[in-house]
Amino acid sequence: MQTIAFRIDRHSGVAAYQQLVHQVRQALRLGTLEPGDRLPTTKEVVADLAINPHTVLKAYRELEREGLVEPRPGRGTFITRSLARPEAAAGAPLRTELTGWVSRAHATGLDRDDIAAMTEAALDESYGPRPLPPVPVSLAGARSTPHSHPHRHSHPHPHPASSEADT
Amino acid sequence: MRGAHWLAWRQQRTLILVATLSLLACTAYVWFRRTEMLSFIAEHHITVCKGWNGPCGSLFTERLLRDNGDPIRALATLSMAFPALIGAFWGAPLIGRELESGTFKLALTQGITPLRWFAARFGLAVLYALLGSTLLAALVAWWWAPISNMLDGPYWYDGYIFNATGPAALACALFGLAAGTAAGLLTRRLLPAMGIAMASVAAVRLALTFVRSDWLPPTVRVTPGIVPKIRVGSAWSTGKFGYIKPSGAEEGVMNCPFSGAELKRCMAEHGYVARFHKVHPSSDFWPLQWIETAILLSLAITLTALTVHWLRTRHV
């Protein structure tokens, strides 16, 4: 049985290998992947996603560098460490508190974006601001609509490193 | 079967099956008809005599020839058409269909050389062209031999017999195959290649039939005085008759009436000492056959060499 089903968003602008790394981390946080689980083989992943094998190798190397997985020759790549935080799990005090806070904010008539902006601002106070991503534009957009603003790649990159490497 | 031989067999097995069944049916039919013909000859004590004014005419011989002449001609037509059929249905698809459908790209990019791919498939086609044409030529000759060159039956120099039997028929089948193969290569399309194959066999056959009597000098038959002329028998008349002067000079046949006392007087008046008739005796059959075999074989070899040359220096 496969432990994780990867997916690639081809239009996100995020390098494919980073998407894989991100999804493993996410699964570790959510607890859907646990130490001892075997990650799918490179062949399984590329057959599923139709992507270059080097992308998977690079993602697994990155995870290995972060100490999250360990390759065992001839057997596969195994999860060694969990990222699940008991503090963040459903039912944990902090989580319950936050849920309560969100319900109160909702009750006062704030909408989703207002709350997101508030939490973002609060996060910035504690963790420092996120670097601003550049606004990508493409030549293709400029050429296809000669008298309007090009806006093909409207998704902002989550962080600047994303536009660097692909495979 | 291994390698290219397996492919040759796999691709041609339908043709081989159809051809084998047709040939077997032909053989059975000929065997049956020939047996029937021989018993008819024995039953009615028909003496076989050569020449179209031979002294053997009777109601039975007429019936013998009427019953067998046309079926023999029909079988001979099949034998004559065989090279065209081989060219169209065996030669033309050999490369033409592969070029048309693109499957040559599949075959030529595998582990074996294009030459071996061609040789195995062409080789099997050659084998079958030879087998088929030999069988048909032999059947025609076998059925025809007992009543050959007789009265108004088929003669050796008739297109039906000459083109349908002998080594030239085999060589013609090879020519048809080579022409079809080369046509497929040239046109890169199956249907035009089939047309070209049939047309080229017909054209070469016609041309050869047209010039056939010129390959060998005719035998001059001389009848001295006015004694009755040698009958033409089974010889092939060139249509050249006439009179001979004492000097040996030949003069045209129209100078005198054909027979009787008037002929005698006319010959004396002109000083003619003999009459002549130029013919190809039936013994010319074999030299003429070998000449045409050589011509057809060299055409076949030339076309095959061109095909192989293309395969070696490919232009897709």
Next chain:
Amino acid sequence: MTDPTAPMALRATRLGRRFRSGWALRDCEFELPAGRVTALVGPNGAGKSTLLHLATDLLRPTTGELRIFGAAPGTAEARDRTAFLAQDKPLYPRFTVADTLRFGREFNRTWDQATAERIVRAGGIDLPTQVGTLSQGQCTRIALALALGKRPELLLLDEPLADLDPLVRHEVMGLLMAEAAERGITVVMSSHVLSELENVCDYVLLLKHGGVRLVGDTQELRETHALITGRADDGADDGLPPEVDRATVVETALTGRQVTALVREPDLVDRRWLTETPSLEDLLLGYLRSDARPAPRPAHGGPAEEAA
């Protein structure tokens, strides 16, 4: 990722091929490293199919030479190591699938029947089925089974995805990548579908007008190019600031007051200009559209010269 000592899967030296209609390829010089998935890109008539036919000995070059792992196309060595999937995926329509695989077995010294059968069965195709009754996608699968059953080191694919529906495209590409992952085979595939190459290819060879316009590792190429965007400079026709070396500009597009340009080896550090790394598609489109400018020489040495 490029190891200079790695053997070259494909090496062209002054390669040219002329047809009656003119030169299809001219003076091509490039090297494609082994173990990579190379995209062969170019507009129609750029010489992509001609190049693949030269590599499989279906055509002979007019000038120069092409080498496959050092061997001339058509030699036994090159034949054994190369498999080719032609654009129209030709198969014998009257053969069964089993016959087709037997064809592969009979015609190749190295043949992996198990692999070929696995690929066929994974597509839900029965061996006794006649090839002529299969769908286009199924035919592609059979053709691929034939190509991969040969256990090639170099797999050449001419528009493998053309005429396939999106689902089959994904399936075929997945199959291809899985085999590439398992055996480390070198893949060279021509394609029109630039967006599908993005996550698949790690090397690119762009042909235009019969010449090489761009060749190299996709990541290196992307890192050595930049898409710059800013307010058009009124002093220049193309709207680019005067300090930009025009020889490095691949393409510019002026839209109202905004100018966007694909620039090679940019040294622009102007805060007023937004600089970002182009996607592979941006890069290829830029080069496909621009005409007059010379292609760059990649850092690791594969010379890329434009045909005159």
